[in-house]
Amino acid sequence: MDFKDTPEEAAFRAEVRAWIDANAPKHLEGELKRASFGSNGIASEDPIAAGKAWQKKKAEAGWACLHWPKEYGGGARTPIERVIWGQEEGPYAALTGVFTIGHGMCGPTVMSWASEEHKRELLPPLASGETVWCQLFSEPASGSDLAGLRTRAVKADDGSGDWIINGQKIWTSGAQYSDWGLLITRTNPDVPKHKGLTMFFLNMKSPGVEVRPIKQANGQSSFNEVYFTDVRIPDSQRLGEVGQGWEVSLTTLMNERLSIGSGMSTGFPELFRFCMEAEIDGAPAVDDSGVRSKLAQFAVKQSGLKYTGMRAISALSKGETPGPENSIGKLVAGAAMQELSMFALDLQGEAGVLWNEDSPQQGRFQAMLMRSPATRIEGGSDEILRNIIGERVLGLPGDIRVDKNVAFKDIPTSGRKN
Amino acid sequence: MNLDFSDEQKQLREQVRRFLSENCTSETVRSILEGPESYDKELYQGLAELGVLGAAIPEEYGGVGLTHLELCVVAEELGRVLAPVPVSSSIYLTAEFLMLAGSEKQKETWLPKLASGEAIGAFAFAEGQGRMAPAKIKATVSGGKLSGTKSPVADGDVADVLVVAAKNEKGNVSLYLVEAAAKGVSRETLETIDPTRSQARITFDGAPAELLGAEGDGWHIATQVLDRAAVLMAFEQVGGADRSLEIARDYALERMAFGRPIGSFQAVKHILADMYVSATLARSNCYYGAWALNSGAAEFPVAAATARVSATTAFQHCAKNNIQVHGGMGFTWAFDCHLYYRRSNALAVALGSLSSWESQLIERMSAGNAEQAA
Numbered sequence: 001m002d003f004k005d006t007p008e009e010a011a012f013r014a015e016v017r018a019w020i021d022a023n024a025p026k027h028l029e030g031e032l033k034r035a036s037f038g039s040n041g042i043a044s045e046d047p048i049a050a051g052k053a054w055q056k057k058k059a060e061a062g063w064a065c066l067h068w069p070k071e072y073g074g075g076a077r078t079p080i081e082r083v084i085w086g087q088e089e090g091p092y093a094a095l096t097g098v099f100t101i102g103h104g105m106c107g108p109t110v111m112s113w114a115s116e117e118h119k120r121e122l123l124p125p126l127a128s129g130e131t132v133w134c135q136l137f138s139e140p141a142s143g144s145d146l147a148g149l150r151t152r153a154v155k156a157d158d159g160s161g162d163w164i165i166n167g168q169k170i171w172t173s174g175a176q177y178s179d180w181g182l183l184i185t186r187t188n189p190d191v192p193k194h195k196g197l198t199m200f201f202l203n204m205k206s207p208g209v210e211v212r213p214i215k216q217a218n219g220q221s222s223f224n225e226v227y228f229t230d231v232r233i234p235d236s237q238r239l240g241e242v243g244q245g246w247e248v249s250l251t252t253l254m255n256e257r258l259s260i261g262s263g264m265s266t267g268f269p270e271l272f273r274f275c276m277e278a279e280i281d282g283a284p285a286v287d288d289s290g291v292r293s294k295l296a297q298f299a300v301k302q303s304g305l306k307y308t309g310m311r312a313i314s315a316l317s318k319g320e321t322p323g324p325e326n327s328i329g330k331l332v333a334g335a336a337m338q339e340l341s342m343f344a345l346d347l348q349g350e351a352g353v354l355w356n357e358d359s360p361q362q363g364r365f366q367a368m369l370m371r372s373p374a375t376r377i378e379g380g381s382d383e384i385l386r387n388i389i390g391e392r393v394l395g396l397p398g399d400i401r402v403d404k405n406v407a408f409k410d411i412p413t414s415g416r417k418n
Numbered sequence: 419m420n421l422d423f424s425d426e427q428k429q430l431r432e433q434v435r436r437f438l439s440e441n442c443t444s445e446t447v448r449s450i451l452e453g454p455e456s457y458d459k460e461l462y463q464g465l466a467e468l469g470v471l472g473a474a475i476p477e478e479y480g481g482v483g484l485t486h487l488e489l490c491v492v493a494e495e496l497g498r499v500l501a502p503v504p505v506s507s508s509i510y511l512t513a514e515f516l517m518l519a520g521s522e523k524q525k526e527t528w529l530p531k532l533a534s535g536e537a538i539g540a541f542a543f544a545e546g547q548g549r550m551a552p553a554k555i556k557a558t559v560s561g562g563k564l565s566g567t568k569s570p571v572a573d574g575d576v577a578d579v580l581v582v583a584a585k586n587e588k589g590n591v592s593l594y595l596v597e598a599a600a601k602g603v604s605r606e607t608l609e610t611i612d613p614t615r616s617q618a619r620i621t622f623d624g625a626p627a628e629l630l631g632a633e634g635d636g637w638h639i640a641t642q643v644l645d646r647a648a649v650l651m652a653f654e655q656v657g658g659a660d661r662s663l664e665i666a667r668d669y670a671l672e673r674m675a676f677g678r679p680i681g682s683f684q685a686v687k688h689i690l691a692d693m694y695v696s697a698t699l700a701r702s703n704c705y706y707g708a709w710a711l712n713s714g715a716a717e718f719p720v721a722a723a724t725a726r727v728s729a730t731t732a733f734q735h736c737a738k739n740n741i742q743v744h745g746g747m748g749f750t751w752a753f754d755c756h757l758y759y760r761r762s763n764a765l766a767v768a769l770g771s772l773s774s775w776e777s778q779l780i781e782r783m784s785a786g787n788a789e790q791a792a
Binding site: 001002003004005006009080083272276286289291292293295296297299300301303304305306307308310311313314315318325328331332383385386387389390391393394395396397398399400 | 419420421422423424487663667670671678679681682684687688690691692694695698699700702703705706708709710712713715723724727728731773775776777779780781783784
């Protein structure tokens with residue numbers, strides 16, 4: 001057991017550090033570190049353009065998508081080298097947050113299911129940041145019950161083999177600046193819900209695609225609604241067989257939980273700094289025994305997540321497959337973030353209500369308070385993640401599914417009895 | 419980076435687990451809980467013969483000469499089965515005190531006996547209610563004679579040698595070795611929430627005491643040894659947490675209600691998922707603590723407190739919810755749930771309470787290591 005770098009890892013770290021030191025947009029570092037929680041990171045420049053520029057630079061030097069094979073624009077690095085890169089990239093990683101969904105979820109799905117020709121066409125520009133991808137999965141009536149989706153794909157009646165899409169998606173992060181989307185649709189309503197789905201990739205600039213940003217509870221608009229009106233997709237852009245969409249989507253979801261959950265911060269370092277500065281009855285808050293108890297519990301969650309993530313990487317590097325146990329990352333971090341921000345508010349007293357420049361750390365805890373409810377829902381709610389742990393890690397029986405063998409069109413859509 | 423035990427260490431785990439599955443069953447634990455003995459002598463001797471007591475003790479002092487990592491592996495297995503033996507007092511504490519601060523003669527005298535199980539050691543620090551603190555110590559040593567009362571002392575009623583914290587003539591805390599059979603030592607077994615881990619009140623009335631470590635250095639030495647013991651005990655706690663989860667999971671699969679196994683209900687499933695989460699976080703923190711202990715890393719004090727806080731929290735969480743998952747059956751004497759519940763709460767206040775470790779963790783972080791947990 002060794003938590004430190006081997007000589008090879010240390011050499012790799014030095015190489016990464018030197019490159020980042022020479023190439024990172026250092027004029028943005030301060031702003032990135034102070035960036036409001038849940039924001040795009042910077043305000044002084046167009047965040048998307050700055051993100052694309054940084055990604056391009058990384059790609060040219062071979063540092064883009066370290067987990068991808070080289071022929072698709074990746075770095076073909078080991079899991080531990082990826083962790084080292086992440087540690088060294090530090091605040092600059094936030095710049096390329098716009099690519100998280102493409103690199104973490106859409107790319108791997110394309111890699112598993114697309115034709116070789118499509119892979120060579122789509123993946124390199126995604127790796128180098130020329131294209132942005134989004135994931136068109138959730139719908140207003142199907143979030144956790146994803147397979148209950150209603151967006152329809154039907155064959156065009158002109159003999160072209162194309163598909164015509166109608167329907168609506170929601171909670172689509174980054175749809176407003178995406179070039180491509182991974183789209184799951186219903187192609188057959190006459191079979192049970194999981195069996196009638198088909199996956200496509202879609203050019204977001206196609207006629208009939210309309211993106212409407214959603215104003216969220218925290219005032220920002222990172223999620224969107226996406227409407228499809230007679231959108232045409234060539235059959236060659238289908239991923240997997242007709243009716244195999246659920247299986248394809250599982251590739252995405254598995255990668256999503258890995259990608260969202262690993263290395264998430266709970267905001268503990270910020271809270272700790274704040275407790276060193278804040279006062280209770282004229283003494284530093286950190287000297288108060290109640291504060292210490294709370295802080296210690298947050299601290300062990302934060303470090304437990306960090307080392308659980310590192311254990312998973314360690315296992316991965318020995319050739320073991322990461323399993324559903326990785327669901328704990330987001331489950332723990334989301335809830336901790338919410339509790340932690342409420343605790344920070346409490347320490348601020350009545351002024352905790354204020355969310356302005358005078359708030360501690362530029363209102364970071366207020367921003368976290370207002371963003372964390374979404375963290376507990378997106379990419380699998382706390383409840384779904386607990387089901388995954390219960391069923392797939394602990395081997396407990398699945399929930400009873402009353403719609404399991406019912407044709408999709410016959411599943412009730414309202415709780416009211418007619 | 420490699421955050422896992424080696425294959426050899428995993429083999430040791432299997433070997434110890436096999437031994438304990440045969441020699442430390444629920445009946446073994448219950449015979450101590452319900453009977454007159456303070457620990458299981460046969461089991462303790464068996465562990466000594468297996469070499470696990472002396473795992474981290476150098477060969478020159480009668481040990482096996484392995485590392486603390488192997489001892490961590492052993493500790494987890496002992497914790498899983500609630501082994502009713504004085505390993506924590508004798509090995510995690512007394513042997514560590516001797517290895518860290520003992521004179522050559524003290525090591526030669528006691529370490530081989532501790533490793534072979536011929537002698538048992540215990541650490542006598544607490545003097546009644548409240549948190550451990552040097553200011554609270556009233557026991558004194560004057561002219562090599564110790565006087566005062568220590569309570570509770572884990573395994574103090576069966577120990578042959580005691581490490582006692584007392585104040586010297588100048589009022590500074592020092593540590594002393596005292597033989598329990600010496601004149602001037604009287605002891606009494608106390609009633610506790612967990613009789614499978616015995617506690618005693620020991621009264622010293624001019625008992626002969628031999629200095630251990632430098633004069634006045636007692637608190638400093640004790641802090642270092644308590645940190646080591648905290649990591650080892652944290653592994654016991656993780657073992658207990660994991661086993662509580664397994665017992666609850668098995669029951670949830672088997673017990674039917676409303677025509678379904680109760681584990682198929684989300685309310686129950688989610689309790690079990692949360693138990694898994696807390697045990698997993700604790701395990702990861704323990705690995706960090708084990709590595710820091712074994713490698714002598716600068717962050718060891720933070721790592722030790724992290725492991726301890728996390729493991730205490732996890733074991734209490736899992737043990738109490740194991741009862742909850744069992745419903746009324748979990749509160750019966752016949753089921754093992756209460757054995758884990760007892761032990762989880764007893765260990766939560768051993769070596770200093772949870773809140774005192776929480777406080778120490780934050781104190782150590784504010785001393786300059788705040789970013790480590792980030």
